[in-house]
Amino acid sequence: MPWPHIQLSLPDWVDVYIAAHPSTFKKVEDRMALVVELARQNVIRGTGGPFAAGVFELETGRLIAPGINMVVSSNCSVAHAEILALAIAQQKLGTFNLRRDDAMEFELVTSAEPCAMCLGAIPWSGVVSLVCGARDEDARNIGFDEGPKVADWVKEMTDRGIRVQRDLCREQAREVLRSYHEQGGPIYNGR
Amino acid sequence: MPWPHIQLSLPDWVDVYIAAHPSTFKKVEDRMALVVELARQNVIRGTGGPFAAGVFELETGRLIAPGINMVVSSNCSVAHAEILALAIAQQKLGTFNLRRDDAMEFELVTSAEPCAMCLGAIPWSGVVSLVCGARDEDARNIGFDEGPKVADWVKEMTDRGIRVQRDLCREQAREVLRSYHEQGGPIYNGR
Numbered sequence: 001m002p003w004p005h006i007q008l009s010l011p012d013w014v015d016v017y018i019a020a021h022p023s024t025f026k027k028v029e030d031r032m033a034l035v036v037e038l039a040r041q042n043v044i045r046g047t048g049g050p051f052a053a054g055v056f057e058l059e060t061g062r063l064i065a066p067g068i069n070m071v072v073s074s075n076c077s078v079a080h081a082e083i084l085a086l087a088i089a090q091q092k093l094g095t096f097n098l099r100r101d102d103a104m105e106f107e108l109v110t111s112a113e114p115c116a117m118c119l120g121a122i123p124w125s126g127v128v129s130l131v132c133g134a135r136d137e138d139a140r141n142i143g144f145d146e147g148p149k150v151a152d153w154v155k156e157m158t159d160r161g162i163r164v165q166r167d168l169c170r171e172q173a174r175e176v177l178r179s180y181h182e183q184g185g186p187i188y189n190g191r
Numbered sequence: 192m193p194w195p196h197i198q199l200s201l202p203d204w205v206d207v208y209i210a211a212h213p214s215t216f217k218k219v220e221d222r223m224a225l226v227v228e229l230a231r232q233n234v235i236r237g238t239g240g241p242f243a244a245g246v247f248e249l250e251t252g253r254l255i256a257p258g259i260n261m262v263v264s265s266n267c268s269v270a271h272a273e274i275l276a277l278a279i280a281q282q283k284l285g286t287f288n289l290r291r292d293d294a295m296e297f298e299l300v301t302s303a304e305p306c307a308m309c310l311g312a313i314p315w316s317g318v319v320s321l322v323c324g325a326r327d328e329d330a331r332n333i334g335f336d337e338g339p340k341v342a343d344w345v346k347e348m349t350d351r352g353i354r355v356q357r358d359l360c361r362e363q364a365r366e367v368l369r370s371y372h373e374q375g376g377p378i379y380n381g382r
Contacts, residue, residue, distance in 0.1 A: 002206055003256060004282040006275065008197040015193055065194060077287045077315040078269075078278050084197065087269050091195040096268045097379060117311030120338045124268040124308060124380070147311045148347035149339075156339035188288060189315070 008074055008084060011047045014038070014066055025061040031109045032133055032169045034063070039081070039111040039176045042068045043185065050180035053081040053110040055089035055098070058129055064106065065089035071188055082110050082118035086125040098126030107131060111173045112139050113166065116147025123160045130157060131165045133173030142181040145189040199265055199275060202238045205229070205257055216252040222300045223324055223360045225254070230272070230302040230367045233259045234376065241371035242330075244272040244301040246280035246289070249320055255297065256280035262379055273301050273309035277316040289317030298322060302364045303330050304357065307338025314351045321348060322356045324364030333372040336380040 017038070025031040031054060038052035049069035056063055067085025071077055085108065090096055098106040107129035108122060113136040122130060136146050150156055154164045208229070216222040222245060229243035240260035247254055258276025262268055276299065281287055289297040298320035299313060304327040313321060327337050341347055345355045 003201050003279050006197070006199040006278045006282060010194050071287050071315075075285055075287045076278050076281055077317070078274055078312055079287075083269055087197045087267050088194050090266055090268060091197060094266055096262050096266045096270075115311060115315075117308055117315060120306060120308030120311045120340075121269055123336065123338055124262075124306075126268070145314065145351075147314055148341045148344060149311075150341050153339060160336075 006076070008070060008076065008079055008087075010066065010068065010084070010088075011045070011073075013041065013045055013047070014068065017041060018063070018066060023063050025056060025063065027061070028109070028131055028165070028168065031056050031061060031107070032111075032131060033172075035109050035111050036133055036169055036172050036176060038066055038068055039173070040179075043176060043180045043183070047073050050176045050185065051081040051111055053085040053108060055085045055127065056107045056109060058105040058107045065092055072186055077188070078117070080115065080118050082108060082114050083121055086121060086127070090125070099128060100126070105129070111176065112136075115139075115144075116149045119149055119153055122157065122162060128161060129163045129165070131168055133169050134177055135167070135170065138170070138174045138177055142177050143187040197267070199261060199267065199270055199278075201257065201259065201275070201279070202236070202264075204232065204236055204238070205259065208232060209254070209257060214254050216247060216254065218252070219300070219322055219356070219359065222247050222252060222298070223302075223322060224363075226300050226302050227324055227360055227364050227367060229257055229259055230364070234367060234371045234374070238264050241367045241376065242272040242302055244276040244299060246276045246318065247298045247300060249296040249298045256283055263377055268379070269308070271306065271309050273299060273305050274312055277312060277318070281316070290319060291317070296320070302367065303327075306330075306335075307340045310340055310344055313348065313353060319352060320354045320356070322359055324360050325368055326358070326361065329361070329365045329368055333368050334378040
């Protein structure tokens, strides 16, 4: 019996949306603004949960890979925005480790603090910087379980050479969560 | 610019190996024996790290989906055995939540205790049972970082309705880790 492939493809609107905008984001606020807008678009277009992420080249701000939550639309509980952004970036650059021996370093920007799974995925990916919009409790406030995260997760990242910046555009990111909740978007916690 | 798809396909030998063996494993020891053998084969055939997993129908022991570590071979740091088994099972059954409202329940059997990422993925998947072979420290002893895991992860799983069984065939599972290490297999921690 041949086993199904895992295939995750971003919906067409992501291509179209990004092609219509600049592809380099010098300031980290602009990287977050893109990511929060992708989260908002994901809700509006009904292609997933209220979360998005992006991998950027740290110094230049070039977008390497976007990611959006596709859990429901792809029938895959692993398809969180951060996982997609990291895996697509690795696919694009042809490496399982973004911390290769060359000069480039990479940053993961995410519209909400990562859940336990995504937090665990970050050190394996090779990014050196993590930037978060909404807080963990903002996601929990609309009903999402964030999973068993160690209390000092920022220190755990820092100890592994990953810089963490929190609360960037938190209010805008939280607004996307709120509007998803008000529309009655599905909350899926595997229960 | 179109973004690369994430595509993960098990190597052909997995099909061939499983087709040559029974597909139903009434006893949990037999489920683990299959999983440990898949981990061993993955090392021998050079298709990935010394880890494998499987999703089984809890009551009947029918194999729903196998998974093997494919981090290096697929250029994807997310491609741990547990992630593949869970995602392939969901693909096969057409649901992002294996805890659906019908009569079937599912078990994840893994050759080694899950890393922080895979541990975080388990509650989102909908499995109701987790069975582990080697211990977390057995993987760490050969150089793998297991990531930031909460100390009471068994309780965290139990609180979410997931039964945990540890140390099943631990010695056999540890032997696969040891032989991988002795062969100089790559240890990848994203550093």
